[in-house]
Amino acid sequence: MGRKAPAPPPPPADSFERLIHELEKLPGVGRRSAERMAYHLLEQSREEALALALAIRDVKSKLRPCSVCGNLTEAEQCAFCADPRRDDAAICVVEWPREIRAVEKSGQFRGRYHVLMGRLSPLAGVGPEDLRIAALLQRAHAAELQEVVLATSPTLEGDATAAYLTEKLHAEAPKVKITRLARGVPTGSDLSFAQSGAIGDAFKGRTEMR
Ligand SMILES: [Zn+2]
Numbered sequence: 001m002g003r004k005a006p007a008p009p010p011p012p013a014d015s016f017e018r019l020i021h022e023l024e025k026l027p028g029v030g031r032r033s034a035e036r037m038a039y040h041l042l043e044q045s046r047e048e049a050l051a052l053a054l055a056i057r058d059v060k061s062k063l064r065p066c067s068v069c070g071n072l073t074e075a076e077q078c079a080f081c082a083d084p085r086r087d088d089a090a091i092c093v094v095e096w097p098r099e100i101r102a103v104e105k106s107g108q109f110r111g112r113y114h115v116l117m118g119r120l121s122p123l124a125g126v127g128p129e130d131l132r133i134a135a136l137l138q139r140a141h142a143a144e145l146q147e148v149v150l151a152t153s154p155t156l157e158g159d160a161t162a163a164y165l166t167e168k169l170h171a172e173a174p175k176v177k178i179t180r181l182a183r184g185v186p187t188g189s190d191l192s193f194a195q196s197g198a199i200g201d202a203f204k205g206r207t208e209m210r
Contacts, residue, residue, distance in 0.1 A: 016042070068139075070115035070132045072097045080113050087111045088144040093136065093165065094151050094191065095119050095158070103151060105196040108203035111149075114139065119152055119161040128164065136165070140173035147177045149206060151191060154183060166209040179206040 012018050016038060023034035041049045065071070066078035073079070080086060080100065090111030094100055100113050116131040140148065148169055152158035166178050182205030191199060 065115075069113045070097070070117060070135070071100055071113060078113075088142065089146040090149060091136075091139060091145065091147075092149045092151050095153060095161075099151065099191040102191045102194060102196065102199055103203075106199035106203060107196070108200045109149070111147075116152070116161070119155075119157045120164060121157050131161075133165065133168065137168055137172045140169055140176055145173070145176055147179060149203070150178065150180045150209065153191060154181075162209065178209040180209050181206050 012021055019041065020031075020034045020038045023029055023037050024031060026034075029037070041052070062074045063072040064074075066073045066081055067076055068081040069078060071078040071080065075082070087110050090109070091114050092103060092109055092111060093114045093116060094103065095116050095118055097115055100115070103109050103113075114132070114136050116133065116136070118126055118131055120126060120128065120131070136148075139145070148165075150162040150165055152161045152165075162180050166180075169176060169178050181199075181202040183202070194202075
Protein backbone atom coordinates (compact mmCIF):
# COMPACT_ATOMS: atom_id res chain seq x y z
CA MET A 1 0.00 0.00 0.00
CA GLY A 2 1.65 3.14 -1.23
CA ARG A 3 4.99 1.38 -1.21
CA LYS A 4 7.24 2.15 -4.12
CA ALA A 5 9.55 -0.44 -5.67
CA PRO A 6 13.13 0.06 -4.39
CA ALA A 7 15.56 1.65 -6.79
CA PRO A 8 18.06 -0.68 -8.46
CA PRO A 9 20.23 -2.57 -7.63
CA PRO A 10 17.67 -4.97 -6.13
CA PRO A 11 18.21 -6.30 -2.58
CA PRO A 12 19.49 -9.87 -2.21
CA ALA A 13 16.81 -12.50 -2.85
CA ASP A 14 17.70 -14.54 0.25
CA SER A 15 15.60 -13.21 3.16
CA PHE A 16 18.41 -13.37 5.74
CA GLU A 17 20.80 -11.55 3.40
CA ARG A 18 18.07 -9.02 2.70
CA LEU A 19 17.67 -8.31 6.42
CA ILE A 20 21.43 -7.73 6.77
CA HIS A 21 21.33 -5.52 3.69
CA GLU A 22 18.55 -3.36 5.19
CA LEU A 23 20.16 -3.14 8.65
CA GLU A 24 23.46 -2.11 7.07
CA LYS A 25 21.77 1.00 5.66
CA LEU A 26 21.12 2.35 9.18
CA PRO A 27 23.46 5.12 10.38
CA GLY A 28 26.49 3.85 12.26
CA VAL A 29 25.85 0.20 11.36
CA GLY A 30 28.58 -1.68 9.49
CA ARG A 31 28.46 -5.14 7.98
CA ARG A 32 29.52 -6.91 11.19
CA SER A 33 26.96 -5.13 13.39
CA ALA A 34 24.27 -5.76 10.79
CA GLU A 35 25.08 -9.49 10.87
CA ARG A 36 24.99 -9.55 14.68
CA MET A 37 21.61 -7.82 14.71
CA ALA A 38 20.24 -10.14 12.05
CA TYR A 39 21.32 -13.25 14.01
CA HIS A 40 19.87 -11.73 17.18
CA LEU A 41 16.50 -11.16 15.49
CA LEU A 42 16.61 -14.67 14.05
CA GLU A 43 17.14 -16.15 17.53
CA GLN A 44 14.33 -14.13 19.11
CA SER A 45 10.77 -15.39 19.25
CA ARG A 46 8.53 -14.48 16.37
CA GLU A 47 6.63 -11.97 18.56
CA GLU A 48 9.77 -10.26 19.82
CA ALA A 49 11.24 -9.87 16.36
CA LEU A 50 7.99 -8.72 14.81
CA ALA A 51 7.59 -6.02 17.49
CA LEU A 52 10.44 -4.18 15.78
CA ALA A 53 8.85 -4.55 12.36
CA LEU A 54 5.50 -3.32 13.71
CA ALA A 55 7.08 -0.32 15.44
CA ILE A 56 8.73 0.67 12.16
CA ARG A 57 5.47 0.20 10.28
CA ASP A 58 3.59 2.33 12.83
CA VAL A 59 5.93 5.33 12.72
CA LYS A 60 5.81 5.30 8.96
CA SER A 61 2.04 4.99 8.74
CA LYS A 62 0.93 7.09 11.74
CA LEU A 63 3.37 10.00 11.75
CA ARG A 64 2.70 12.83 9.33
CA PRO A 65 3.77 16.46 9.05
CA CYS A 66 2.11 18.92 11.46
CA SER A 67 -0.24 21.15 9.45
CA VAL A 68 1.36 24.27 10.96
CA CYS A 69 5.09 23.71 11.45
CA GLY A 70 5.96 20.50 9.58
CA ASN A 71 7.14 18.60 12.69
CA LEU A 72 6.17 14.92 12.75
CA THR A 73 3.02 14.14 14.69
CA GLU A 74 0.19 11.63 14.97
CA ALA A 75 -2.35 14.45 15.33
CA GLU A 76 -3.38 17.30 13.05
CA GLN A 77 -1.04 19.63 14.97
CA CYS A 78 2.13 18.70 16.86
CA ALA A 79 2.45 19.17 20.64
CA PHE A 80 4.42 22.43 20.23
CA CYS A 81 1.84 24.04 17.96
CA ALA A 82 -1.12 22.83 20.03
CA ASP A 83 0.33 23.94 23.41
CA PRO A 84 -1.33 27.25 24.44
CA ARG A 85 1.49 27.96 26.92
CA ARG A 86 4.10 28.34 24.17
CA ASP A 87 5.08 31.86 23.16
CA ASP A 88 3.63 33.03 19.83
CA ALA A 89 6.14 35.91 19.67
CA ALA A 90 9.00 33.71 18.42
CA ILE A 91 9.48 31.01 15.80
CA CYS A 92 12.62 28.87 15.69
CA VAL A 93 13.42 27.60 12.19
CA VAL A 94 15.17 24.22 11.99
CA GLU A 95 16.11 21.97 9.09
CA TRP A 96 14.71 18.66 10.38
CA PRO A 97 12.16 17.48 13.00
CA ARG A 98 14.92 15.79 15.06
CA GLU A 99 16.49 19.20 15.72
CA ILE A 100 13.41 20.34 17.64
CA ARG A 101 14.23 17.74 20.27
CA ALA A 102 17.79 19.09 20.51
CA VAL A 103 16.58 22.69 20.97
CA GLU A 104 14.03 21.59 23.57
CA LYS A 105 16.74 19.84 25.59
CA SER A 106 18.68 23.10 25.81
CA GLY A 107 15.73 24.64 27.71
CA GLN A 108 16.40 28.06 26.14
CA PHE A 109 13.42 28.37 23.85
CA ARG A 110 9.70 28.51 24.65
CA GLY A 111 8.33 29.72 21.31
CA ARG A 112 7.03 27.90 18.27
CA TYR A 113 8.89 25.94 15.60
CA HIS A 114 9.08 25.71 11.83
CA VAL A 115 10.67 22.76 10.03
CA LEU A 116 12.14 23.39 6.57
CA MET A 117 12.68 19.69 5.76
CA GLY A 118 16.25 20.30 4.64
CA ARG A 119 18.42 23.22 3.57
CA LEU A 120 19.28 24.88 0.29
CA SER A 121 21.78 22.73 -1.58
CA PRO A 122 22.42 23.57 -5.23
CA LEU A 123 24.73 20.54 -5.54
CA ALA A 124 22.01 18.15 -4.36
CA GLY A 125 19.40 19.97 -6.43
CA VAL A 126 17.51 21.34 -3.41
CA GLY A 127 16.04 24.76 -4.21
CA PRO A 128 13.72 27.10 -2.25
CA GLU A 129 10.62 25.45 -3.70
CA ASP A 130 11.71 22.09 -2.23
CA LEU A 131 11.68 23.45 1.32
CA ARG A 132 8.78 24.63 3.50
CA ILE A 133 9.71 28.29 2.92
CA ALA A 134 6.39 29.54 1.53
CA ALA A 135 4.63 28.28 4.67
CA LEU A 136 7.18 30.12 6.85
CA LEU A 137 6.68 33.40 4.97
CA GLN A 138 2.97 33.02 5.50
CA ARG A 139 3.42 32.51 9.25
CA ALA A 140 5.64 35.62 9.39
CA HIS A 141 2.51 37.76 8.95
CA ALA A 142 1.08 36.75 12.33
CA ALA A 143 0.42 39.86 14.44
CA GLU A 144 2.01 38.36 17.60
CA LEU A 145 5.27 37.43 15.92
CA GLN A 146 8.30 39.48 16.97
CA GLU A 147 11.30 37.27 16.24
CA VAL A 148 12.33 34.47 13.89
CA VAL A 149 15.37 32.54 15.13
CA LEU A 150 17.24 30.85 12.29
CA ALA A 151 18.72 27.61 13.65
CA THR A 152 19.88 26.14 10.36
CA SER A 153 23.06 24.08 10.59
CA PRO A 154 26.46 25.78 10.99
CA THR A 155 27.57 24.74 7.50
CA LEU A 156 28.02 26.66 4.24
CA GLU A 157 24.63 25.43 3.09
CA GLY A 158 23.02 26.25 6.44
CA ASP A 159 24.50 29.78 6.26
CA ALA A 160 23.29 30.24 2.68
CA THR A 161 19.83 29.07 3.72
CA ALA A 162 19.80 31.55 6.63
CA ALA A 163 20.87 34.40 4.33
CA TYR A 164 18.16 33.52 1.82
CA LEU A 165 15.48 33.32 4.53
CA THR A 166 16.59 36.65 6.02
CA GLU A 167 16.15 38.43 2.70
CA LYS A 168 12.73 36.87 2.12
CA LEU A 169 11.51 37.48 5.68
CA HIS A 170 12.68 41.11 5.66
CA ALA A 171 10.69 41.69 2.49
CA GLU A 172 7.65 39.81 3.77
CA ALA A 173 7.51 41.03 7.38
CA PRO A 174 9.81 44.08 7.89
CA LYS A 175 8.86 44.50 11.57
CA VAL A 176 9.94 41.01 12.59
CA LYS A 177 13.44 40.68 14.02
CA ILE A 178 15.53 37.94 12.36
CA THR A 179 18.27 36.33 14.43
CA ARG A 180 20.79 33.53 13.86
CA LEU A 181 22.21 31.20 16.50
CA ALA A 182 25.71 32.08 17.68
CA ARG A 183 28.54 29.76 16.74
CA GLY A 184 28.33 27.74 19.92
CA VAL A 185 27.56 24.64 17.92
CA PRO A 186 30.62 23.01 16.28
CA THR A 187 30.82 23.91 12.60
CA GLY A 188 29.71 21.20 10.25
CA SER A 189 27.63 19.35 12.81
CA ASP A 190 23.89 19.35 12.72
CA LEU A 191 22.04 20.66 15.74
CA SER A 192 20.70 17.29 16.78
CA PHE A 193 24.24 16.05 17.51
CA ALA A 194 25.31 19.08 19.54
CA GLN A 195 25.43 19.12 23.33
CA SER A 196 22.38 20.81 24.81
CA GLY A 197 24.65 23.23 26.72
CA ALA A 198 26.23 24.35 23.45
CA ILE A 199 22.81 24.90 21.90
CA GLY A 200 21.72 26.86 24.98
CA ASP A 201 24.77 29.14 24.68
CA ALA A 202 24.13 29.55 20.95
CA PHE A 203 20.59 30.68 21.75
CA LYS A 204 21.69 33.17 24.38
CA GLY A 205 24.33 34.61 22.03
CA ARG A 206 22.14 34.83 18.96
CA THR A 207 22.75 37.84 16.73
CA GLU A 208 20.50 39.89 14.52
CA MET A 209 20.64 39.27 10.74
CA ARG A 210 20.67 42.35 8.52
ZN1 LIG B 1 3.62 21.84 14.73
